[in-house]
Amino acid sequence: MRWGVITFPGSNDDVQAAYVLEHLLGESVVRLWHKDTALDGLDCVVLPGGFSYGDYLRCGAMARFSPIMRAVSEFAAAGRVVIGICNGFQILCEAGLLPGALVRNRDLAFICGRAHVRVEDAETMFTNRCRRGDVLDIPIKHGEGCYVADDATIRSLEAQRQIVLRYADAEGRVTQEANPNGSCSGIAGIRNARGNVFGMMPHPEHACERLVGGEDGRKFFLSVIAAGGMVSDPIASKVVSGP
Amino acid sequence: MGWLARVYVTPKQGVLDPQGKAVQQSLHALGYPEVGEVRIGKFIELQLAEVSRESAQTRVTEMCNRLLANGVIEDFRFTIDPES
């Protein structure tokens, strides 16, 4: 597969995402600059973590107006795969490619540590290498990772099986204590209704080597590779409208 | 002469505002039990070049909708005055 990794001014985990895909997984990677305008020939685009535009105003608020974001929207509309990690997830929400928003953590402080996330749906192109209910150990590091959306949106996310990951304890129980940032309904990662755009707060790219961060994060990238960049979920693919 | 727009961005009703909650608790602890709900938002000043007031009004609304506020979580209001 051909992957694109976008660098916005202030992106920090762009290098790591590219390193994982290229050096650990042997994929072909194109590094993209936020002023680029085309995504020709790519199968999947990654919006990495970091502090685009210093997180000034709101996380992701300014990056969504970067020139490349028009191409990303078209890419998503054409059914190609878009993954947003941490700041990338925030940008996708700001851009309206995913519903809801990410706001300041419940305890108001930046948190860095390990989090357990439960796979809520293993039939997505991002999780097909997992089983439903699997608990993955992935680092988190964010100050604004509390997912919020109104009740109708949350109901609709549930109904359309768009909630992909929830924070859980090591045994897979979704509890307040296991929820590091106060996210609605424990949400750690969601996809759009069509199933080709995915955002998650934890950092799978920092969990791809045993020596640094563990290996649970590989599963997300391997799932996309296994799916060949094609939407395979029969339920999701029936839904064609909106995010 | 231009305009000075003062934009107030506040968390939408019903959206949890942990900052506001923390400040409320601190104010109570400092001896201000009369403080009810606290909501913390942003205050933004924009200097605008000379255009008509109506045009300034329209364009600031647009700026708020597109960038300055996120409609999912925030409300906004603003005032426009001649720049002194």
Added chain:
Amino acid sequence: MRITVETALQHGLTADEYARIEAALQRTPTIEELGVFSVMWSEHCSYKSSRAYLRGLPTSGPRVLQGPGENAGALDVGDGLAVVFKIESHNHPSFVEPFQGAATGVGGILRDIFTMGARPIANLNSLRFGGIAHPRTAYLVGGVVGGIGHYGNCIGVATVGGEVAFDPGYDHNILVNAFTLGVVGSDRIFRARAEGVGNPVMYVGSKTGKDGIHGASLLASAEFDADSESKRPTVQVGDPFTEKLLLEACLALMSPAYSDHLVGIQDMGAAGLTSSSVEMAGRGGSGIDLDLSRVPLREQGMTPYDILLSESQERMLLVVHKGSEDVVRELFAKWDLDAAVIGHVTDTGRLRATWEGRQVVDMPIAPLTDGAPVYHRPAVEPSADDGAKLVLRELAEPRDYNQILLQLLESPNLCSREWVYRQYDTYVGGNTVVRPGSDAAVVRLDGTQKAVAMTLDCNSRLCLLDPYVGTVSAVAEAARNLAASGAEPIGVTNCLNFGSPEKPEVMWQFQQAIAGLRDACVAFGTPVVSGNVSFYNETEGRSIPPTPVIGMVGLLEDVGQHVTQWFKGEGDAIVLLGRNREELGGSEYLAVVHHQVRGTLPWIDLDIERRLIRSVLHATREGLLRSAHDVSEGGLAVALAECCITSESGPHLGAHIDELEGGIRADALLFGESHGRIIVSVRRRNLTRLREIARREDVVMTTIGEVRGHRLEINDLVDLPVTTIRERWRGALQRALAGSPGE
């Protein structure tokens, strides 16, 4: 404006110094020139009270590519790579405005590192606050930790370790020392030199505002008083986003594709444009002409004086080859940064500056750099205080050692720092092998099998009781921390935090600390390649305890051989390397349990330390060690508890210790802080081999017990469930901070 000796005094200069200025210029200085002298001759920039002593430190060695004198020191680590590192203080700004003060401290040290062409890969910091119950402590801790996290997280450099200590001696003068390490090709280190007559001088980064004027000369070079709060407006505000852009743009300029355009590069730190241009011209043996009207400004109404002295953050000064201006401008434009030509290099040996066509500065550079004053200030040993003696037999031994151990583990200086480092991005960069919470941080060097280990250490209580032994102990502890992580110590940086050098007893502490630093670094073969002196850490006449913070860097040839402090497997043998002595002087136990800071410091023998470290490293290279942990604050019992509880993801294994002998008092055995001890755990079958290694180095080795179950049992003195210990230790800092009133 008429310049007189009074004007000079208001600038913090002495009458003598003013006379030297007039002699150097052979006329009365302009106000701008006086401003330049005052900052360049400030303690912070000139090291006038410390320079004479610093010359005695060992600074050379086979790995040293750059010793003191540049922005940071550099060591060759093989594979064509060098590590560049330094530690610097930002004490006073952090006390005045903790969030921004600490943030800009991180920003400043990062610039020192990437100025040399190195990509920063790790931040550490050493923080000292007042007593945990002091009304300002919680506010200061929250602000400082928040500021460090804000800057480091946003710029994307992992904060991987450091130390946090509480002591009423810092109630009115906290210490914030920031360390950064970067990596660069060993033949691609850039230096801050202005050379080549006619070469343009370029300014890049943020615009200049009035922030921080006289920050270095006044805030960092004079003691604190009640007005310090009102100095708040001079504190700078950090913009990590702009620094991230500056970092990427500068590293691109120093990459092979562009570096032919660049002559020299220097960040504008303390004393801003003035010190960067003076230092670059001084090192290059050249001169610089500046047109201050061309400096990008943020505010209206700025004077040439303001522009010369501003300490606005995130700015760099470049000297590029004539004709390269457009290439450099384009490169910075990619990162949305302005680059402006503001002057050129001359061969006059002078700094000259004009403003709107008028000459405002025309002064020789030599008196500002090498010709700055050097003071040999009087040093007097304080008279011996009989109250400092400790008579052990008068000290009652506790009955319940379980309670004492728990009390120590939840005391502010020994409890978990998780609440602090949870706010730091420890993962970014993708190379963090050992995160905070073990003896030293270990970070892999990209593209190699190697890793660096880093630690910051100082026990200021020991330094207060005996600054020489205290400093030797800090260096030894740092070396043990590295060895316990599997790394060979290779170099040192230091941040020497002291009171006023004008006090003879402070000068004596300083002298003693330097002597200790010298002797210990010679013994370990670890050259001092960079450092920082911070004097005037006092408030209303009271000095802080002497605090020479040691930053030590170690090298692992094979990252796979790194070792962490926690126990790994049931049934492993627990081994103590080193000897227990009946020493309680200056211990945490004495302070926390008996509320006493006194006694003779534990005896230290650098030869024993060296042999201990060699044997641990030898065992590491043979892959024998499952865990290793230095015994320091809190003594053996606390160290053993830490081996049980500090693993982040578990399992948290217990220990059964039944062969611990010493023939000494139980409290000294459990909590004494004798040096030269490391606890390791090994598989039973490797005990014989470990014993051979220890014997060859003449290190005392005792198998004291084994990793077993879920309780910590030490002889018949301690018996506690590991979960209880972990709970009490883990949340203690947050509980203590929440309990103090705050602001």
